Amino acid sequence: MRALGQRLGAAMTPDCGWPEQFRRLRRKLIWAAVILLVVSVPVLVFALVGLPHVLRNPLVRNVLSAGGVAGVPAVSDARFGATATLLTGTRLTTGNRIEVLADGDGTFPRLWADLRSARRSITVQMYYAGPGAVADSATRILAGRARAGVDVYFLYDSFGAQDFPQRYLDTLRAAGARTAEFRPIRWYALDRANHRSHVRGVVVDGAVGYTGGFGLDDKWLGRGRTRAEWRETNARFTGPAVRQLQSVFVAKWAEATGELLTDIALEPEVDSPTDSPYPVPGERSATAGATVGATPASMPGDTAALLYSPPLTGSTTAERFLALSIAGARRTLYVSNAYFVPHADFVELLAAAARRGVDVRILTNGAETDVRTTWLAGRSRYESLLAAGVRMYEYRPTTIHAKTFVVDGVWTAVATMNFDNRSLAYNNEVALVTRDLRVGATLDSLFLEDLRFADEIRLDEFRRRPWTARLLERGASVIAGLL
Template identity: 50%
Template structure:
């Protein structure tokens, strides 16, 4: 082999290592916010029921909170997929679908059936898949869709020259039917999302279906990702129907599309403001609860000022043990500070939601960990509404029936083996 080829290979390997090293430094950065203050206000930052709170959220997360939305909370596969299939079948002009986790099975095949039927009916059907999250899908499945007219694109494929951005995944769930009906949440295309969320092989999930002006924001989030992947920026009435939406919705809602930035992120500011704005209750449900030191202190501060702070997270029946162990390293301090923690017993708890004071809430794809807050693209419906808040409170309290409350004294007696796993996972928490 000529010397020039050896040099070229060496340079290529060196470049790949440099890019990988840059990526390692990138993924180990953390969320920087340590406190939320309101200068000159003895009562602290605006509470969630104060009109100033919604204005603050809009400013710091770049999310427009709009009136006139109709919102339905959909629980688990039994409550979500039948509604979704019916909406997909009704599409007349466009179907835009962006998903993270997908794998072969009945759910993926059912999705393919509806997308293909609509494509054959001359509906423009766009399917955008995260290249990592959908990595187990067979090419045959994708090619069969394309053969019917569905446009399928993978977002952010992994290559040697993108190693430094490998951690920046699109964790978004966004489905829009004719620009007028939107879905987001934690769902994907896998058979363990089927069922009622009470059996070991049927995950517990929370999703949301909505109509009204906020659907356009979800469509815009999809359009931005589609442009990144294809170069085609979608606009016009077909994708963004204008004028008055024909719904009877009364919910104030906004679509927070959080994306990576340098420094503080919209996702981080959302969590910080929501915790600081709670005055009575703060119920957080999250599958991957790894708050980090800064958010742990914000939660402890909320409990100290009298807020009933409760965390619902996954049990040992998790799909990612390392994240579960990392999250448990914060339990002792949180429990000692008055935060109550529950682990969902029957199956994998995959829901991502928050409700504060029974009026401010979110459902979406965003986990309470460094990866979601700092690196992933995420889609979340923010809702300011007492009716929705009451539903969210009720759902949380119902989940308690299927959960084990973690008690401080009992937790302190856990085996040494578990403590060692926790110690190791904690060292990697920023990249889990």
């Protein structure tokens, strides 16, 4: 027994190899656990946050009718509005009045004046907000109206407004305004963290609406022709489409707070005069056989709707809307978009439009973009588009943040959505859609004016770009589903 005890004691001494081997094994196991943790956590987060959308397809490869491709109604066809409603669930109505607003100089003076005139309610749903003169003005006006007894609601996105100082919210609350944070980023809600409310919407007294790509930040000041001033397009509108925008706000407020708002102050004091589809002014009526006039008596306002697209893993409203709009083009398709990274199926839809003779032009960001990875990923699509006859332009002076299109000078959108997977699948987005020659002419003119400050990309020159550029584009394209 004494000899056994001596042998066991010797086995536990440092001179024995077993404790050292145990320590080595323990170190290896610790490093293996660390490596496993480092690898598995990002994979788990990626799977929860983005995998369903990164690997998804738009599920819209073509747009057909019973008669084949030729049967898809043109945007100028009297059937097109009904087709858009069928595919998106968004009903176009008359009785609207649309004003296209260019940049901060064209937007903020009008917006501030409308906010100051509020007598009953103001709702603000804002993705992007940061400190500066714009936020100062907005907070001062909103707080002033709240103190005057106006019902003021301010809903901000947790991610987009992460740099919005708390002092602004404190000022609003102290004045009696209601504020709420949309989808706070929490570890236990990672599956929703990537689904942001990218909506920009302001409604005054339930009667005046604003939307577009703007935010409460000083980068939107100016005219969009110098580096410090972003190029933007927004819209001010009245009529039934305002109620549709207000509905989006009420739904998102309910999610953020658990409260269903039924305040009559959120509704317009007088209902819009009509709620029925109306032909495009100046076109021949298919039923009456007469030319529809453009006078106020015969055309009660602009035909428009506020389209809302929530995030889905299947076919989204935004994708169906874009696909139909491209398929309905017969003469021109002018797209301004800040972040242009279309899926291969949308590349083919755009290319097919160009091949059938449509003048397809895309204006997007150039080297002055604020998101270089997205720009590089988008450039990986250029060659296929250029080869099909699509004309590509990159804005030169600064970041272009506009999200608009105009088809055949009549079918238009001023939107919050970009032409990428993030907007089409991840985010809540809206678009003010119009079917109106006057609005179409305004956006056509604005687009062509912007081209004066853009560089056209030529296919032969683009093919001669350095291999390093191709490599960067290919690398960025790999994560295009997240952009």
